[in-house]
Amino acid sequence: MNNAQREFCTLSFSNEGLDRGAKEETFEPWDLTIANWEKEGLVTDFNEKLCVPGVPTEVGYVYKDRPIALENRYYMTMLEAPIFNLEKQLGYDPIKRMAFRIPFLSYEEQLLEDTEEYMVRRDRDGWIRKYIKNSELVIDIQPIVTDEESWEKHKAHTLEAYHKYCTDENMERLYGPYRAGNQKGDFPIRFRLMGFFWCPRDLMGVEEHLIAYYDYPEMIQDITRFQLDIYKKQMDKILKIIKPDILFFEEDLSGKNGPMLSPACFDEFVAPCYREIIPFLKERGVKNIFVDTDGDFTILIPNFTAAGVDGFLPVDVNAGVDIVEVRNRFPNVKFIGGYNKLELIEGPEAIDREFERILPVIKQGGYLPGIDHQVAPSTPYAHYLYYVKRLGEVMAQYRGENAQK
Amino acid sequence: MNLIEDISTLLQQGLTSHVKALIQQALDEKVPAKEILEQGLLGGMNIIGEKFKKNEVFIPDVILAARAMNQGIELLRPYLVAGTSADVKSKGTVVLGTVKGDLHDIGKNLVKMMMEGKGLKVVDLGIDVSVEKYIEAARKHNAQIIACAALLTTTMFHVRSIVEAVKVSTISASVKVMVGGAPVTQNFANSIGADIYATDAVTAAELALNVCTREFVA
Numbered sequence A: 001m002n003n004a005q006r007e008f009c010t011l012s013f014s015n016e017g018l019d020r021g022a023k024e025e026t027f028e029p030w031d032l033t034i035a036n037w038e039k040e041g042l043v044t045d046f047n048e049k050l051c052v053p054g055v056p057t058e059v060g061y062v063y064k065d066r067p068i069a070l071e072n073r074y075y076m077t078m079l080e081a082p083i084f085n086l087e088k089q090l091g092y093d094p095i096k097r098m099a100f101r102i103p104f105l106s107y108e109e110q111l112l113e114d115t116e117e118y119m120v121r122r123d124r125d126g127w128i129r130k131y132i133k134n135s136e137l138v139i140d141i142q143p144i145v146t147d148e149e150s151w152e153k154h155k156a157h158t159l160e161a162y163h164k165y166c167t168d169e170n171m172e173r174l175y176g177p178y179r180a181g182n183q184k185g186d187f188p189i190r191f192r193l194m195g196f197f198w199c200p201r202d203l204m205g206v207e208e209h210l211i212a213y214y215d216y217p218e219m220i221q222d223i224t225r226f227q228l229d230i231y232k233k234q235m236d237k238i239l240k241i242i243k244p245d246i247l248f249f250e251e252d253l254s255g256k257n258g259p260m261l262s263p264a265c266f267d268e269f270v271a272p273c274y275r276e277i278i279p280f281l282k283e284r285g286v287k288n289i290f291v292d293t294d295g296d297f298t299i300l301i302p303n304f305t306a307a308g309v310d311g312f313l314p315v316d317v318n319a320g321v322d323i324v325e326v327r328n329r330f331p332n333v334k335f336i337g338g339y340n341k342l343e344l345i346e347g348p349e350a351i352d353r354e355f356e357r358i359l360p361v362i363k364q365g366g367y368l369p370g371i372d373h374q375v376a377p378s379t380p381y382a383h384y385l386y387y388v389k390r391l392g393e394v395m396a397q398y399r400g401e402n403a404q405k
Numbered sequence B: 001m002n003l004i005e006d007i008s009t010l011l012q013q014g015l016t017s018h019v020k021a022l023i024q025q026a027l028d029e030k031v032p033a034k035e036i037l038e039q040g041l042l043g044g045m046n047i048i049g050e051k052f053k054k055n056e057v058f059i060p061d062v063i064l065a066a067r068a069m070n071q072g073i074e075l076l077r078p079y080l081v082a083g084t085s086a087d088v089k090s091k092g093t094v095v096l097g098t099v100k101g102d103l104h105d106i107g108k109n110l111v112k113m114m115m116e117g118k119g120l121k122v123v124d125l126g127i128d129v130s131v132e133k134y135i136e137a138a139r140k141h142n143a144q145i146i147a148c149a150a151l152l153t154t155t156m157f158h159v160r161s162i163v164e165a166v167k168v169s170t171i172s173a174s175v176k177v178m179v180g181g182a183p184v185t186q187n188f189a190n191s192i193g194a195d196i197y198a199t200d201a202v203t204a205a206e207l208a209l210n211v212c213t214r215e216f217v218a
Helices: A003-010 A031-039 A070-074 A080-090 A148-165 A168-184 A198-204 A206-215 A217-241 A263-269 A271-283 A298-306 A323-329 A341-346 A348-364 A381-398 B003-012 B016-028 B033-053 B059-079 B106-117 B131-140 B158-167 B186-192 B201-217
Strands: A096-100 A110-114 A118-122 A128-132 A138-142 A189-194 A246-250 A288-292 A311-313 A334-339 A367-371 B093-098 B121-124 B145-149 B176-180
Touching: A003 A367, A031 A381, A070 A148, A070 A168, A080 A096, A080 A381, A096 A168, A096 A217, A148 A217, A168 A217, A189 A198, A198 A206, A198 A217, A206 A217, A206 B059, A206 B106, A217 A263, A217 A271, A263 A271, A263 A298, A271 A288, A271 A298, A288 A334, A298 A323, A323 A334, A323 A348, A334 A348, A341 A348, A341 A381, A348 A367, A348 A381, A367 A381, B003 B016, B003 B033, B003 B059, B016 B033, B016 B059, B033 B059, B033 B106, B033 B201, B059 B106, B093 B106, B093 B131, B093 B201, B106 B121, B106 B145, B106 B201, B131 B145, B131 B158, B145 B158, B145 B201, B158 B176, B158 B186, B176 B186, B176 B201
Parallel strands: A096 A189, A189 A246, A246 A288, A288 A311, A311 A334, A334 A367, B093 B121, B093 B145, B145 B176
Antiparallel strands: A110 A118, A118 A128, A128 A138
């Protein structure tokens, strides 16, 4: 059984043909956590090579020692190797993590004002922001999209970058190296796309975006139409090079008290996008389609699954989401995550108790247990290593053809 | 047609221009401004708060209703004259902000909307607020409550600093510290000695009103 088959079978509801449950992490690590672990014995060059960019962008990390060519921001495989190496070092099964990004990040950075206390800059995403010196505080001054007119300008600008950088040649150069390993199943590929709630928020700002559903509904629909058209053109080609085993849409649409939009609003603006893109992706070989919701998303599960979504991550325990209870209500929904990150801080006994809590869902299948978002910097390295060890033991003991009942 | 009820209904629907038009009509018909404010605008906002708590409405509905409320209040402001029977004193003052190192503000903004909907005055310090800034603002505005929000696991520990600083300050007898935010729990609030823990924006407003009006009565 190869690694991709193992992940696929772990996400099924059967143990047939499965040697053991896959052992994978939910998300890439938090740089502050890695920095603390380096003081506690972790030997890695992760933070030497990568950093979180000072500019708020959609890119999680960038390489410190080299400029990033624009096509690398769009056909995003550049972060795959350091994260793969770190996860391997920590004891996980291999996953290659990559993404495709619509070229919204395509403006020249421009310094607009520079004083002793702050600078004002137009960033790569077109936003204007104020950076307070000697502080990490960044204040949003003006988003790139505020109304229909600014959206049309931004759309035209993005299309220029799209035609220039999203070429067949760049696509092959950046995804092609993974073709052979993907076909052999050496590693599952976990692929990300920006979701249809997230994207207009990224362009407009949090509150302005939510109001836009009422003030500018046609514009919101035009933004998501733009996304869909580009996704379909690009993914049709990308999926001839690699076939992601899990593809997830980043939405971050809920908090502790539930989703940021109503089921009715979701059905009007977001669900149609999933109903269009999911069959398209599945016909082209994507096996599992998930949504990264954050928070308590459970009110929207029926709406998402009706639109074709297979599962959810990270299943945030501290938002009040009880994975056991949710699985009882929705027996066919799949999950990634669901393990309370705060229990890692408490130590081995708490870690074991948390595995006991989620064990019913592990046994049922359709679940890749992992941390419910990213491991907090206050987590002792020794506790995390214990968690990873126990994860492997639990997945071997309770998933697979020889699984304990 | 009951204008006050209609103002409340239209506010709940987020129809700002309609709310403003009806407020003007009510004023033209000599409806007292205080009644329009308290029963029309704040009354409608309270209903939205209750529905939000029960997941019958969602964040966009709250934001739109708050927009209608705020623009309606601006229209009424010249008529809410200090020192007259039309004067509407706030029911209390809350200093509000997201803690140092934390840039999230949607949750804080919802708290502000709900608290203003209860007739509280909210001094919004914004994001990345230092301990000193909270205390200085509470002193300056004679606040009854400092409400601090932390939305990240890494920043929630700054809340402890605020609680401790208030305890040793000259405002400790008159100011309560309220805490909340995504990673903050009742257990955490208890462990740091916070006076009040709020699970959500509506509860924060209800608890703040209780504290402020109890103090006013006292």
